[in-house]
Amino acid sequence: MAKVTFREDRCKGCELCTTVCPKHIVQMAKDRLNKKGFHPAEVVKQEECIGCAFCATICPDTVIEVEK
Amino acid sequence: MTKVFTRPEALNDVELHYCPGCTHGIIHRLVAEAIDELGIIGQTIGVASVGCSVFSYNYFGCDMEQAAHGRAPAVATGIKRALPDRVVFTYQGDGDLAAIGTAETVHAASRGENITVIFVNNGVYGMTGGQMAPTTLAGQVTQTSPYGRDVKTQGYPLRVCELLAQTEGAAFLARTAVDNVKHIREAKAAIKKAFTYQLEGRGFSLVEVLSACPTYWALPPAEAMKRLGGEVLDYYPLGVYKDKGAETDEK
Amino acid sequence: MAEKVLMKGNEALAEAAIQAGCRLFFGYPITPQTEVSAYMAKRMPKIGGTFLQAESEVSAINMVYGAAGAGARVMTSSSSPGISLKQEGISYIVGSDLPCVIVNIVRGGPGLGGIQPAQSDYFQAVKGGGHGDYHLIVLAPSSIQELVDITQEAFDIADQYRMPVMIMGDGMLGQMMEPVEFGAKEGRKLPEKTWAACGTDGKRERNIINSLYIEAADLEKLVLERYERYKEVEKNEVKWEEYMTEDAEYIIAAYGTIARVAKTAVHALREEGIKAGLIRPITLWPFPSAAFANAAETVKGFLSVEMSMGQMVEDVRLAVNGKKPVEFFGRTGGIVPTPDEICDAVRKMKEGK
The missing domain is CATH 3.40.50.920 (Rossmann fold)
Known part of the structure; x- marks a missing residue:
């Protein structure tokens, strides 16, 4: 059981986190824009998260926190 | 549940001004993580340089001095000589370090100045709008190499770690990259090692971090990471170029 | 009454700086002031100080910037062509409100010029040789004893106003010998350097030494504050x-x-x-x-x-x-x-x- 939390308003929509998730559960939220005007990244199937922190490791803006 | 990944304390909780996908943010975090893990934030003084990372004095949670373009190793030398028990690092880009600051860099290394240099190499001048840097690859299009860098007239990209490996004073030189998670973790380990060497008084340490500039490479961030892992790494091989600790510890 | 000793100007200057508590000197060889470096090279290691011969005048002044920002008493010395090279650093030192002492033993110019005594760097020193709105405090002694007294006071003046102080001499003053005495002078009451970037030790907010202000209004405000300080200098320090x-x-x-x-x-x-x-x-x-x-x-x-x-x-x-x-x-x-x-x-x- 692991959990990732995105601080959406800090996300610049670079999508790097979506390229490294081994479970392919990180996606861009195409249905909304954050304060900055970017589609923020989000996790779609939280229950599949393994807490590897790959997404957080590659995120340039320290948007992501990971708990296990 | 416990937090397994969170913002390091040595990275201030402020928004970074960098472009989307700019890897400066990753490298800032790695430096901050190393500072946290070594528990040295209160005894560290950082030196910001000129370029995209000029505002790094706003981001690192330690005392900072902002240096003139290229002069960060000299400024760091002044700080370190005044306060030998403190940890002093510079954070410099490739235009800053490998063009205008080449003399300061080479001589700080040659003196074995006990400081740590974080050298972010993305092959362009970002802050001024994407001009050719000394590290720009042959054929690469920039604002000042609009037909691609022509080595006949514009020279060859400079390999800094290889150059500095010739200096006796350098204790630790490593080239790392942030194009994927594995490399990012290796970069972090190298940065931490560099700081550790400084704490042990071993001399000059420099970690080159190959970095992406999606904006002035004119690539989406994920594509920029692919270019970084491809042709950039081909020209700039990763590895440890000098490790005095390993040499002496073996003996 | 301290004993009088016969000393060369450049050496007396160096000794005066040491007696004023200067423990860091960053230099680069250039005639006619090289004896300052030579003296520092000999003395500093004996008293736990630092003498460092930099790779250039540009580096030397930036080392001064770093050390001054860390709160240390620090000096550099050069002659005209070298002082030209230091102008970038001087402008940054001013822009970051750092105290230090810079010595110019002036020689003829422009260009490589000559090595004989001259005063042709007056404009550069007094009107601001680097970029930006600023002044240096510029002191011009005319004897070795005055050089000694001025050097000792220069560090206090620099600390009091957080400004670089330039001592302007020339090859004659640097090279000639006169009897001097180094009296124990009562220094000025100086504010603590609470602004220094010397490590927080987790006990205070972090300090930033910086001259970059992107917002025009912020920069103007700072320059205006600096000019208020210049008024104080004009009121108190004219000699x-x-x-x-x-x-x-x-x-x-x-x-x-x-x-x-x-x-x-x-x-x-x-x-x-x-x-x-x-x-x-x-x-x-x-x-x-x-x-x-x-x-x-x-x-x-x-x-x-x-x-x-x-x-x-x-x-x-x-x-x-x-x-x-x-x-x-x-x-x-x-x-x-x-x-x-x-x-x-x-x-x-x-x-x-």
Whole structure:
């Protein structure tokens, strides 16, 4: 059981986190824009998260926190 | 549940001004993580340089001095000589370090100045709008190499770690990259090692971090990471170029 | 009373700095001030200080910036071409409000120029040699003893106002020997350097040494604050010497070593019945304008004598403000005016030629 939390308003929509998730559960939220005007990244199937922190490791803006 | 990944304390909780996908943010975090893990934030003084990372004095949670373009190793030398028990690092880009600051860099290394240099190499001048840097690859299009860098007239990209490996004073030189998670973790380990060497008084340490500039490479961030892992790494091989600790510890 | 010792100007300067608590010196060899570095190289290691020969004047001044930002008393020394190279760093030091002492043992210029004594860096020192709105406090001693006293005080002045202080000498002052004494001076009461980037130890907010202000209004505000401080300096720190000025009809304006030659000329002129006097600025910035303005009320004319093509003369004219004629006599390229030449220039002025 692991959990990732995105601080959406800090996300610049670079999508790097979506390229490294081994479970392919990180996606861009195409249905909304954050304060900055970017589609923020989000996790779609939280229950599949393994807490590897790959997404957080590659995120340039320290948007992501990971708990296990 | 416990937090397994969170913002390091040595990275201030402020928004970074960098472009989307700019890897400066990753490298800032790695430096901050190393500072946290070594528990040295209160005894560290950082030196910001000129370029995209000029505002790094706003981001690192330690005392900072902002240096003139290229002069960060000299400024760091002044700080370190005044306060030998403190940890002093510079954070410099490739235009800053490998063009205008080449003399300061080479001589700080040659003196074995006990400081740590974080050298972010993305092959362009970002802050001024994407001009050719000394590290720009042959054929690469920039604002000042609009037909691609022509080595006949514009020279060859400079390999800094290889150059500095010739200096006796350098204790630790490593080239790392942030194009994927594995490399990012290796970069972090190298940065931490560099700081550790400084704490042990071993001399000059420099970690080159190959970095992406999606904006002035004119690539989406994920594509920029692919270019970084491809042709950039081909020209700039990763590895440890000098490790005095390993040499002496073996003996 | 401390004992007098015979010392070369450059060495006396270095020793004075050490006695003022300077424990870091960053230099680069250049004639005619290399003895400063040599002395520091010999002394600093014995007293737990740092002498470092940098790879260039550019690096040396940036080392000064780093050490000053860390809160240390620090000095660098050079001569004209080297001082040109330091201008970038000086501008950053000013822009970050850091105290330090910079010595210029001036030689002839421009370019590589020569190695003989000159005063042709006056504009560079006084009008701001680097970029931006700023002043340095510029001190111009004319004897080795004064050089010693000024050097010791320079560190206090720098710390008090958080400004770089420049000591302007020339090859003659640097190379000649005179008896000097190093008295234990009572230093000024100085504020603690709470702004220094020396590590927080987790006990305070972090300090940032910086000269970058992207918002125009922020930068203007800071520069205005700095100019308020300059007003304080102008109020408190102006120094000059008046020599036989009480009844003088002709005032020679001269600073540094040439003022000594001018004193000889004052005596010679008086022997032939010309009432000459001397005003010798000791601080070139702030300039002793009031001394010249006051004299302008009573004298017939001024002659600025310099080892340049005429630089300080502009400040004398500004101070006199058209009330009386201000003439100029100078030699340049490393040539020192003789008393006879100075007397001739005064006679000519008297005759209205």
